[in-house]
Amino acid sequence: MDAARGDRIHLDAKPSRCMNLRTRIQRTIKVGWTAAVVWSSYKLPSTARRLTGRPPRTDAELSQRHERTARRILALALDMRGVMIKMCQALATRSDVFPPEFIAHLKQCHDAVPPKPYSVIQAVVERELKKPLAAVFSEFDQAPLASASLAQVHRARLLDGREVAVKVQYPDIEDIIRNDLANMRRICRIYEFFDPQPLALLPLLTELTNHIGYELDFVREGKFAERVRALFAADEQVKIPEIYPDLGTHRVLVMELVGGIKITDKKKIEAAGLDPVDVMQDLMHIYVRMILAAGFFQADPHPGNLFVTEEGKIVVLDFGLSKELPEGFGLGLFELMFSLMTFNETAMLRAFDELGFRSKTGDTKPFLLIARRMVSRSDSGSFEGEFTEEMTSELFDAIRDDPIAQVPSDFVLVARVFSLLSGIAHTLGSRANVLAAMSGG
Amino acid sequence: MSTVHEPEPGRLVYTEQELLASGDYAEPLIANEIRCHGGFLEDGTYLSPRTQHRAPAIHAWKQRLTQQGHELIDIPRSLMPPQYPNVAQAKLLLCNGVREPIVRALTIISIVEGFGAMIRDVRVPKLESLFVEALEGTALAHLTQGLFEAHARDESGYRDEGGHKQMWEAARDEALENPKIPGDVLMRIMGRRQKRAKTGPIFPEIDPQLERMLAFMSQVMVIEIFAEGTFEWGIGLLSDPEISANPKAAGDMVSFIQQDEKPHVEYLRTALSEVRARTIRTVDEKEIPGSVVIDEFLHRILHAMSRNRQRDQRDDLRENLIQAMQVAQDPKTLLEEFDALDQAWTPPAETGFTSTRSPAAA
Ligand SMILES: Nc1ncnc2c1ncn2[C@@H]1O[C@H](COP(=O)(O)OP(=O)(O)OP(=O)(O)O)[C@@H](O)[C@H]1O
Ligand SMILES: [Fe+2]
Ligand SMILES: [Fe+2]
Ligand SMILES: [Mg+2]
Numbered sequence: 001m002d003a004a005r006g007d008r009i010h011l012d013a014k015p016s017r018c019m020n021l022r023t024r025i026q027r028t029i030k031v032g033w034t035a036a037v038v039w040s041s042y043k044l045p046s047t048a049r050r051l052t053g054r055p056p057r058t059d060a061e062l063s064q065r066h067e068r069t070a071r072r073i074l075a076l077a078l079d080m081r082g083v084m085i086k087m088c089q090a091l092a093t094r095s096d097v098f099p100p101e102f103i104a105h106l107k108q109c110h111d112a113v114p115p116k117p118y119s120v121i122q123a124v125v126e127r128e129l130k131k132p133l134a135a136v137f138s139e140f141d142q143a144p145l146a147s148a149s150l151a152q153v154h155r156a157r158l159l160d161g162r163e164v165a166v167k168v169q170y171p172d173i174e175d176i177i178r179n180d181l182a183n184m185r186r187i188c189r190i191y192e193f194f195d196p197q198p199l200a201l202l203p204l205l206t207e208l209t210n211h212i213g214y215e216l217d218f219v220r221e222g223k224f225a226e227r228v229r230a231l232f233a234a235d236e237q238v239k240i241p242e243i244y245p246d247l248g249t250h251r252v253l254v255m256e257l258v259g260g261i262k263i264t265d266k267k268k269i270e271a272a273g274l275d276p277v278d279v280m281q282d283l284m285h286i287y288v289r290m291i292l293a294a295g296f297f298q299a300d301p302h303p304g305n306l307f308v309t310e311e312g313k314i315v316v317l318d319f320g321l322s323k324e325l326p327e328g329f330g331l332g333l334f335e336l337m338f339s340l341m342t343f344n345e346t347a348m349l350r351a352f353d354e355l356g357f358r359s360k361t362g363d364t365k366p367f368l369l370i371a372r373r374m375v376s377r378s379d380s381g382s383f384e385g386e387f388t389e390e391m392t393s394e395l396f397d398a399i400r401d402d403p404i405a406q407v408p409s410d411f412v413l414v415a416r417v418f419s420l421l422s423g424i425a426h427t428l429g430s431r432a433n434v435l436a437a438m439s440g441g
Numbered sequence: 442m443s444t445v446h447e448p449e450p451g452r453l454v455y456t457e458q459e460l461l462a463s464g465d466y467a468e469p470l471i472a473n474e475i476r477c478h479g480g481f482l483e484d485g486t487y488l489s490p491r492t493q494h495r496a497p498a499i500h501a502w503k504q505r506l507t508q509q510g511h512e513l514i515d516i517p518r519s520l521m522p523p524q525y526p527n528v529a530q531a532k533l534l535l536c537n538g539v540r541e542p543i544v545r546a547l548t549i550i551s552i553v554e555g556f557g558a559m560i561r562d563v564r565v566p567k568l569e570s571l572f573v574e575a576l577e578g579t580a581l582a583h584l585t586q587g588l589f590e591a592h593a594r595d596e597s598g599y600r601d602e603g604g605h606k607q608m609w610e611a612a613r614d615e616a617l618e619n620p621k622i623p624g625d626v627l628m629r630i631m632g633r634r635q636k637r638a639k640t641g642p643i644f645p646e647i648d649p650q651l652e653r654m655l656a657f658m659s660q661v662m663v664i665e666i667f668a669e670g671t672f673e674w675g676i677g678l679l680s681d682p683e684i685s686a687n688p689k690a691a692g693d694m695v696s697f698i699q700q701d702e703k704p705h706v707e708y709l710r711t712a713l714s715e716v717r718a719r720t721i722r723t724v725d726e727k728e729i730p731g732s733v734v735i736d737e738f739l740h741r742i743l744h745a746m747s748r749n750r751q752r753d754q755r756d757d758l759r760e761n762l763i764q765a766m767q768v769a770q771d772p773k774t775l776l777e778e779f780d781a782l783d784q785a786w787t788p789p790a791e792t793g794f795t796s797t798r799s800p801a802a803a
Binding site for chain 1: 475552553555556558559562594597598600601603604606622624625626628630631632
């Protein structure tokens with residue numbers, strides 16, 4: 001909300017006219033069609049069964065249905081990129097809500113987007129840098145290192161010999177996204193019209209819009225990367241790629257080439273002689289230092305953005321979704337965790353208040369109930385310093401159930417980060433203990 | 442006091458509930474409007490929380506050990522580095538309007554006290570099978586039977602009763618009148634990261650969980666013992682009417698904390714002394730004297746704490762202090778006066794414990 005104002009990119013504006021009308025209509029139809037097919041494939045058979053008196057579907061039948069639906073959604077997302085991929089990524093982190101068949105397919109969004117042809121990428125870079133490629137790079141790989149939702153990354157070499165990664169925004173992606181968002185808003189409205197008890201999708205969409213706005217501004221991204229890099233300048237366990245801002249624009253980001261083992265690849269980590277528990281501890285240290293101590297952070301610790309080098313350094317990439325936290329937020333968060341750990345309800349209420357939680361009626365009881373629900377969802381029945389995925393989704397469920405509670409959006413983002421980290425920790429057979437990371441133990 | 446504590450001399454086995462039980466107080470301890478643990482007898486004596494049975498129990502375990510002819514671990518005070526800034530220096534700063542470093546220091550102490558709660562998360566292996574001698578009726582046998590839990594609750598508070606964390610906050614806020622907390626305390630606590638020594642276990646032949654537990658307990662014990670310096674500092678400073686808005690309340694609060702710490706030092710000292718008096722079974726069916734293991738840990742910890750750690754912390758702090766002094770009218774003179782109040786300190790050459798596994802010992 002706040003920062004978005006000052007930013008260059010406003011996605012809530014009307015789709016611009018420059019995007020070909022036919023493309024726009026095509027995209028709208030594709031999304032609408034898939035939504036309709038998905039919706040009806042679940043609703044129609046159960047309605048038909050109800051009407052004809054047949055028993056509801058079996059688990060196996062349902063599983064097959066999920067499988068097919070997930071494949072359909074993934075295909076659409078990969079075809080359309082942009083917002084659809086972002087949505088799939090978001091959904092793929094919610095294994096508490098969606099069946100495993102879904103998650104398995106949607107997860108591929110992290111690294112299975114088909115690349116755009118080199119000629120397209122070259123054109124963007126040359127238009128942005130206002131120079132032919134050869135005037136800046138001595139080498140530029142035709143095949144990308146990775147292609148993601150908004151951009152594609154190519155390995156290249158500068159004239160002075162330095163190896164770099166060049167992140168290039170897809171052409172017209174801003175327009176495409178604007179159009180997608182408008183479509184989704186339309187679909188949400190239609191859905192809310194038909195469903196007697198709709199999920200509140202529009203606020204989510206607004207937040208997504210803000211975040212994508214950040215991610216489309218590579219100058220902002222580069223600045224955050226530099227800040228985080230400075231924060232860990234003295235820490236040998238952390239590797240943040242150096243940014244070359246002079247060579248970049250809002251749509252092209254040139255940075256040091258880095259690499260390593262994917263953070264969730266436990267086998268490879270062990271094969272490199274590293275202890276996954278140490279790796280997790282270092283990773284937690286990085287996020288706790290950013291969020292609790294420094295007050296600005298990379299808010300997107302999905303496994304595609306994190307690597308471990310052979311020497312055991314943690315590589316953090318992709319500062320597209322980075323944020324600054326209000327003053328005192330870190331201490332408030334610490335006090336909240338502390339009060340959860342000690343079951344101190346007075347302190348919990350104070351911490352919720354410090355973090356900006358408000359209730360529309362002034363009644364603070366809902367927050368206590370939320371805290372109790374969260375703690376009861378941890379496996380030991382007490383808070384051991386880890387926001388598990390279960391606890392975080394319990395938090396959001398509780399908030400959704402309670403119309404009077406208002407939750408600061410910064411808290412939502414931070415909770416998502418810790419829940420993602422908890423997911424990685426479990427893959428590595430470890431824990432994401434925030435308090436332990438803080439005390440160095 | 443004895444009527445409340447009902448000590449049962451010689452009793453060696455307790456339930457968890459007993460070790461967590463507090464006596465009856467005539468009056469609770471309220472610190473800066475926050476209910477804290479512990480309380481007062483009719484005559485105004487402060488009574489630490491959860492000591493009704495815990496205090497006599499620790500006494501009995503300790504007595505049995507010494508009666509059997511074993512010695513108790515003793516960490517000489519001479520190893521304890523002095524506080525920096527010391528009381529006189531801290532007072533000088535406050536008198537010159539340089540408050541931030543003192544507020545920061547007090548806040549960090551309160552947070553670090555709170556982290557004490559993590560002792561309840563220590564993984565404790567099945568001790569009975571790891572020692573040659575029996576463990577019945579020892580402090581060791583009661584670690585998960587209330588000792589760790591009582592310790593955790595004392596440090597961080599439990600339910601709506603504040604613990605040492607809240608008591609230090611109260612002492613700070615009473616003495617310095619609810620000062621603004623510097624925004625960098627958590628950054629300071631996380632500090633500069635030390636490179637993890639990839640040494641692996643020091644005693645690969647013993648159960649890794651046992652090694653981790655004993656190393657951790659040794660570390661906590663030394664910290665608890667060295668904390669004595671912090672209490673004396675806190676009392677000396679916060680009960681000084683020249684700089685404290687509420688010298689009695691603030692000074693008393695720190696002395697209550699100091700009193701609560703006694704059982705922490707004592708149960709850890711007793712349990713680790715029990716290990717020293719015993720024999721540990723190794724994973725390859727051999728044996729190793731407990732004293733070899735504990736002395737190794739204590740040597741390493743004391744060596745590090747009295748040398749490198751102490752020097753690093755001082756350097757870190759000094760930088761920050763000089764910066765903070767800029768708010769004073771004459772920072773240069775202040776720094777000179779400040780330095781003149783410093784006491785030289787060199788750690789003793791020996792820790793008093795023998796290392797058999799360090800590179801130097803080989
Ligand atoms: N500096 C770099 N060195 C090496 N590879 C990089 C670098 N930057 C990015 N990559 C590769 O490109 C991929 C996509 O980059 P990045 O995550 O920044 O793009 P994105 O569009 O924000 O992607 P997503 O939204 O999927 O996270 C990374 O997962 C990584 O594999
Ligand atoms: Fe304490
Ligand atoms: Fe203590
Ligand atoms: Mg990204």
